[in-house]
Amino acid sequence: MNFFPTPYPDEILYSTLGRYCIRSGNIKEIHNFEDLFSTRNCIASVELPSKIDALIENMPVNSIYTAEYFIYNHTLFPFYAAFIEPQRAEKIIKSMRSGRGADAYIRLGLVSNSIDLNKYFRFCPQCFMEDIEIYGEPYWHRIHQITGVFVCPKHKAPIYNSQVLVRGGSRQRFITPSIDNCIVEKEIYYPNEYIEKMIWMAEDAQRLLNSRFDFKEQEWFKRQFRAKLIEKGYARMNNFVHQKKLAQDFIDFYGEDYLKLVQSPVQNKSQNWLSSMVRYNNRITFTLRYLLLARFLGIPLDTLFNERIGFKCEYDDIDSYQQLWEKRLVELSQLGLSIREIANILDSTPKTVRRAIDKLGIETFWKYNGGGKYVNKKYTDTNEFKVKRDHLRAEWIKLHNKYPNKSSNQIRQSHQALYRWLSKYDLEWLRQHSRRKANISSTVDWNKRDKELLSKVKEVVKELQQGKPQRITWSTIGSRLGVNGWLLKRKDKLPLTREYIESVKEGLQEFHIRKIKWAIDKLEKEDKEITYWNLVEVAGVKPRYLKFISKEIKDILIEKGYNCDFL
Ligand SMILES: [Zn+2]
Known part of the structure; x- marks a missing residue:
């Protein structure tokens, strides 16, 4: 080649090559392939092009481009490969430089049929116009070609299918965008609740394209997600994950339709791509699913890649916690406690304890009666028990001092394990050290609440008066509003509401x-x-x-x- 067009910002390499072909003056398309790659035996590939080394070889003498420059700045490699291990990333780069065309797609799992890549080249009508104004011609943008990106991050507006097939015909041509093949036939309007999520996805995708985050092992991401799941109450330290709750909240967060749109529906609540993602396995999934989960959990991309997410507990990381947990389990299983009792002490489930006992090959008391430290003693007679009891008693008192306005019952709500242990082993003491405290004087604006409630009650009464008759009483109104009981108890604080209900309620x-x-x-x-x-x-x-x-x-x-x- 005696010239090569300068790639535009975020232009996909395919598009630059297309612009070369227009200017090359070659009459037969195939001669362009010979110019570019020194071979006819290759195809025009969009997301992850190959033979880039050959392309560099054929560049004009004083050209400054490297294969790596193109791969990172003008292909979708930084997006599709963002979450793979370093070794695999190396191999993919190698395939793109000198391997067979399909290798990179295969290594990234993009040929299996679980995700359909875009069929058509896509464009943003506003970018299209701006590019003509600034550069004198339109070009294919990288960000618009990503499967799962539906809006342009720059214009926050829908992107459209062009009429150019990504994988069409002989694939031995590079087709550039034009006013003939980029037509908005019908304007697209997405519901508002989608737009927000689509902008997230577009912005995250753009971050991946432009950031060159380090490649990490799968384990890194699994641990990041797991730490956040624990923090948010979806998982416990002992590897248990509330899969159903997680799936339901995830669906509620995104909406089923949006998840379908991004080819990631969560159908079966306990077995799905999401549940697989949060388990400790080495399976890699599609980039956009990492992005969906990270947004759902509120993890910014920088944090996900660069900062170890901490555990809100006294242990630094899950390893040392797990070790401690297992050590305690070994000790407890020597004490002659039942699995259920051990599970209670460890704030875990019998199933998890049983599994851990099998995994660790522990000789439990009930299997093997000998060798244990406290075999002939009851747990409550051991020194260990006394130390623990004193510690937990102190904890209980400390909490009561810390929250002078809370009753023991309220404190218990957020310290279930502590309460359970004390009520099991130290009930008498617990009774003596509990308090019932009336709620602190409330700051509720009853007048305001009364007025608000009145209009709601009026609506409910109107409903009750229509259709098949239902008796109008304090309790039917209360249940309709979901405040039955509460309403009757508080009626003296709600004079307007009370008067109204008294005036409309029906005798038998x-x-x-x-x-x-x-x-x-x-x-x-x-x-x-x-x-x-x-x-x-x-x-x-x-x-x-x-x-x-x-x-x-x-x-x-x-x-x-x-x-x-x-x-
Ligand atoms: Zn745009």
Whole structure:
């Protein structure tokens, strides 16, 4: 080549090569391939092009470009390879420099059919116009070609499919964008709640493209995620993960439709790509799923790659915690405690304890009665027990001093393990050192609450008055609002609401009369005869109640001109 076009910012290499072809003056397309790669035996590849070494060889003499420069700045390698191990990244770079075309895709798992790469080249109409203005021609942007990116991070607007196939025809041509193949046929509008998530994805993808984060082992990411899961209450230190809760919250966070759009639906709540991602295995998944999980957990990309996420506990990292946990387990299993008791002390589950015992090959007391330190002693007689008890007692007192306005019950809520242990082994002491404290004087603005509640109550009453009759009482209103019980107890603090409910609530007879009126209307509408049994059935009022309101029913029927001999 005696010239090579300067790549534009974030231009994908394919696009630069396309611009070369336009200017090369070659009549046959295939001659361009000979110019660029010294061979006809290769294809135009978009995301992860290969034979880049050959391309560099063929550059004009004083050209400054290196293979690495192109790979990092003008291909999708930094995105698709962001979460793979260093050795594999090396191999992929090698494939892109001199290997077979498909190797990089295979090594990244992009040929398996679990994710479909984009079918068409994509473009942002605003970037398209701006590029023409600034550079005199449009070009294909890297960020727009990423599968799962739906908006342009610069313009925060939807990107569109062009008419150019990414993998079409003989693939021995480089097609540049133009006003003929980049047409907005129909404007795209995404729901607002998607747009926010789409912008996250676009911005994160852009960070990956431009940041050159270090490659890390899978274990690093697994641990980062695990630490955050523990912090957020989705996992315990002992490797247990609340998969169902995690899956549900994740779905609620993104919405099922958005997850489908990014080809990452979470269908089965306990077995899915998400559950696999948070388990300790070496499986690598698609980049966008790491991004989805990181956003969900609130981990910024810089932190995810560069800072070890800490554990909010007294131990520095999970290893030393795990070691301590196992050491305690060995000790406890020598004490003749049941698995359930051990699980309680360790704040774990019997299943986990049993598994750990098997894994560690512990000779437990109930399997092997000898050699243990305290075999002939009860746990509560051991010195260890006394040390622990004193420690936990002190802890309990400390918490009560720290939160003078909280009752023991409230303190217990956030210190379940402590409470459980004391109530199991030290109940008498616990009783003597617990307090019931009235709630501190509340700062609730009851006037405001009363007014707000009143309008809600009015709506509920309106609903109750429509359709099939439901009796209007304090408790039906309360349950509709989800504050049954609370409402009755607080009614003296809510004068407006109280007065209103008292004025509309129904006695039993009143309610039965309303039911009968409703039944008469219904029978009329359905053109059915008004008989005793029809009324009983449609109104749902039992005959033994009917006799108490027969006078009222008669009045209604007479007024409507019906015969009421049956009453
Ligand atoms: Zn744009």
